[in-house]
Amino acid sequence: MADTAAPAFRILVLNQISENGLQRLPAGRYLAGKDMADPHAVLVRSADMHALQIAPTVQAIGRCGAGTNNIPVKAMSARGVPVFNAPGANANAVKELVLAGMLLAARNLAPALAFVAALDPESGQLEQAVESGKKEFAGFELAGHTLGIVGLGKVGCLVADAAIKLGMNVLGYDPEITVDAAWSLPAQVKKAASVTEVLKNADFVSLHVPLVDATRHLVNEQNIGLMKPGAVLLNFSREGVVSDAAVLAALGARQLGWYVCDFPDGKILRQPRVVALPHLGASTREAEENCAIMVADQLRDYLEHGNIANAVNFPSVSMARESAYRVAIANANVPNMLGQISTAMAQAGLNIHNMVNKSRGDMAYTLVDVDSPAGDSVLAALRAIDGVLAVRYLPDERAN
Incomplete structure (x- = not known):
């Protein structure tokens, strides 16, 4: 006769989670799904949990990504519920997008694409129009320029390594760098003493910090003017780390060359010299799978053995x-x-x-x-x- 006993652990899944990640939870011991009453744990990607009634049976929450702004972490801490994340699991995907952002800005690719898209293919003058128009989009190469990185975690270290291999100079700042990150940081990275030093001396500035009280509007009206005229600011961290008002003022004054970010806020949408991507940082098959596997393993180890790794509140x-x-x-x-x-x-x-x-x-x-x-x-x-x-x-x- 078939075993009709209920699985030991019920997992509520709030977003589409990689199947390879879910397979880390053995079917004989776990039941995972989107309609799960009285769950023991929750797996989530981007769903906003702040307005949800989180069942009293929930013992842990696993965020298949790095940021946990969509989870009521403080309330979970008060209940003794750890919130797990996957730091570094999507780092390569973010690194590659940062490199793409630098190239988009340095080579004026966004307006160049718009120019080509607006050409009339039936005019008979396509080649002449291309040749006469391309001078408007002349850019510069990355090699020899300085990239400033604020936040030297897994992503920051990977970005630094890639930039050095492209021939760039790298200036890095992180007052809370971990021992592991320090070991993985390329020796060629020059250490800055402050965010101000990075802003003053870099041609590109890439931000890789969490959004907390101390980092909200880290780049703002008071310090954005310290950047080199024409410098490029890249924000693949969190929207609130940069003041949109400061960016718009700096772009209008030609102090800032480009602002490249992963957050299409209404204030900056369609603004000249702004490239806003639709939160693509971790949107690769590989990153989604890596995050799901990492969090599922952490969740299982906690539920079965009580061990905790990569909890943001424990x-x-x-x-x-x-x-x-x-x-x-x-x-x-x-x-x-x-x-x-x-x-x-x-x-x-x-x-x-x-x-x-x-x-x-x-x-x-x-x-x-x-x-x-x-x-x-x-x-x-x-x-x-x-x-x-x-x-x-x-x-x-x-x-x-």
Whole structure:
């Protein structure tokens, strides 16, 4: 007789997710779909979740991309729900689009294409019109010019490497560069001390930073005038990182040569010397697949084992299984939480085999392997501790 037991984990899918990514969630253990009642987790790309009623059963959210502006991260943190993303999975796709943006601007390709599209193919004067008109679109080569990069994460490092191979000089700035990024950054990149230094000295400036309070209008009315006359500003980061009003004023004053971005805001649409693309940064088959696979793997490791990698609101925590019985606890990062957790387990007669605790800002996360089953009473005692946000019991197949 067929096994009619419900899959262990129900995954709500809000966008079209790569099938190769969904296949990382085994059919015998997972059920994924767009109409999923009481889901344990959510997979999303661009759908806006701020207005959604997120079910109380949701234990994790996976964003198949880098940015999480479409997810109510703060509200999820208050519930003890990690929000995963896929940093670097679409980096090559964004890198290639940045290079395309530089070439579009340097060679005046957008107006050149518009000029050719407007020619009359039946006029009999096509060749003459092309030859007389092409001088209006003369540009310059990338080699020998300076690219300034603000934000040296995975994308920024790839852009820097590609620009150097094209013969460009690269000036980079990132006050929060990670150790991994520093190792992957080409040695030829000159380190800038500030955004101001980058703006003053680069022929092209490419932005690769998240949109947070500190980066909103990072390029603005006060500093855009520092750019070299005719310089090119590229924004494949987030719309709010650049002030549209500042861009329009700088373009009008001929201070800025071109603005190339991935966000067709109404204020800049159809403006001369603006190239606005329809959010194509991660829109390649390869990037969508890479993101889906990465997030699905992270989601599965969390749901089954409690491990956390690439959560934007939780610390990274990983612990190899040393017991069949595991408890995962999300809690506020306040004193004496570990003591209270250990006491509750000791009072229930549980011996702690192994434990790891990490914190990130206001959030802390604890994995505990115990030597015997954790019953409902101890789980209830843990949930009753002031500051505990979520408790999950994760026995593995050895517990059966």
